[in-house]
Amino acid sequence: MGALTAEQKEFFAENGYLVARGAAAPGLRQAIVAEYEAKLQELIADWIAAGRMAADQAGLPFKESIMASYAAGCDFFQPLDISLPGGDIGPDTPMHASPAVFALMVSDGILDIMEDLLGPEILSNPIQHVRIKPPSRILSGDEHRSHITHTAWHQDRGVARASADQTSMVTVWVAITDADEQNGCLQVIPGSHKGELLGHCPQPQAGIPANLMDESKARPLPVKAGDAICFHPLTIHGAMANVSERLRWSFDLRYSKAGEPTGREEFPDFVARSRANPASELRDAAEWERMWAATKENLTGVKDLRLHRWSQDAPICA
Numbered sequence: 001m002g003a004l005t006a007e008q009k010e011f012f013a014e015n016g017y018l019v020a021r022g023a024a025a026p027g028l029r030q031a032i033v034a035e036y037e038a039k040l041q042e043l044i045a046d047w048i049a050a051g052r053m054a055a056d057q058a059g060l061p062f063k064e065s066i067m068a069s070y071a072a073g074c075d076f077f078q079p080l081d082i083s084l085p086g087g088d089i090g091p092d093t094p095m096h097a098s099p100a101v102f103a104l105m106v107s108d109g110i111l112d113i114m115e116d117l118l119g120p121e122i123l124s125n126p127i128q129h130v131r132i133k134p135p136s137r138i139l140s141g142d143e144h145r146s147h148i149t150h151t152a153w154h155q156d157r158g159v160a161r162a163s164a165d166q167t168s169m170v171t172v173w174v175a176i177t178d179a180d181e182q183n184g185c186l187q188v189i190p191g192s193h194k195g196e197l198l199g200h201c202p203q204p205q206a207g208i209p210a211n212l213m214d215e216s217k218a219r220p221l222p223v224k225a226g227d228a229i230c231f232h233p234l235t236i237h238g239a240m241a242n243v244s245e246r247l248r249w250s251f252d253l254r255y256s257k258a259g260e261p262t263g264r265e266e267f268p269d270f271v272a273r274s275r276a277n278p279a280s281e282l283r284d285a286a287e288w289e290r291m292w293a294a295t296k297e298n299l300t301g302v303k304d305l306r307l308h309r310w311s312q313d314a315p316i317c318a
């Protein structure tokens, strides 16, 4: 309780975002790093066994392992992501219902901030991703995934369905590595949450056409590992390309008031905090993993979940 000062709450209301220093405790972060290092080595062992990577590519440091996987055409993103994809889901579709990330999601460091912004009854929204961004010089020219390369300007309300338009959803972006203007930190348009939901175009990456917004107002938000950036669902934001030689690694999580639609109804939400009924809080990472496994089973064979409302045929996308 009382994680944010009155000034911070005021800043959030006025600007539509907030940098919360040290929201992810070092222990939580270290556990995530260790777990992801081990998980990536498992993936690479499988790719070596399948003849897709060379035997001497096992056991490299994390950044080199990510870069070697990418260069070999082995997708590290989906097996490390904390969500299923938006379609083409089958029994073999991988994801990582990471116990270490779950611990972060339900940690007091994050939920105390959410309680200040949302009140005491808090839902975890399943729109959530890992973004591990290698130096952009190694990316292929047609790489458009915002989990890997730069992120186009958008509003998070625009990447959920209209069912969540009236909700209190807050995004919490957590830095696992330092992020700065060289390795592609988040940038926001301060105060843009006071405007409306703007039109987005799906291709090549869901984003707001340049003529609908004023990019000159952009504010880059460099942060240290462990810092979090909270933002309103209408705050226009994006991320620059990683032109450094470092990785840029973050998780984005979302929360709303309990009882609100998530805008991604097929995926599992859960009660992250309830002061009225603490017994309803999910604290079992294995149960969360089972919820995702059941979701995968239910969605097997679904071609396209239609995660957003936009059409490339709209006049604004011409």
Ligand SMILES: O=C(O)CCC(=O)C(=O)O
Pocket: 131, 146, 150, 151, 156, 171, 172, 173, 186, 237, 238, 239, 250, 251, 252, 253
């Ligand atoms: O980290 C990024 O590149 C983009 C993150 C984002 O759009 C979000 O957290 O909503």
Ligand SMILES: [Fe+2]
Pocket: 154, 155, 156, 237
């Ligand atoms: Fe976003």
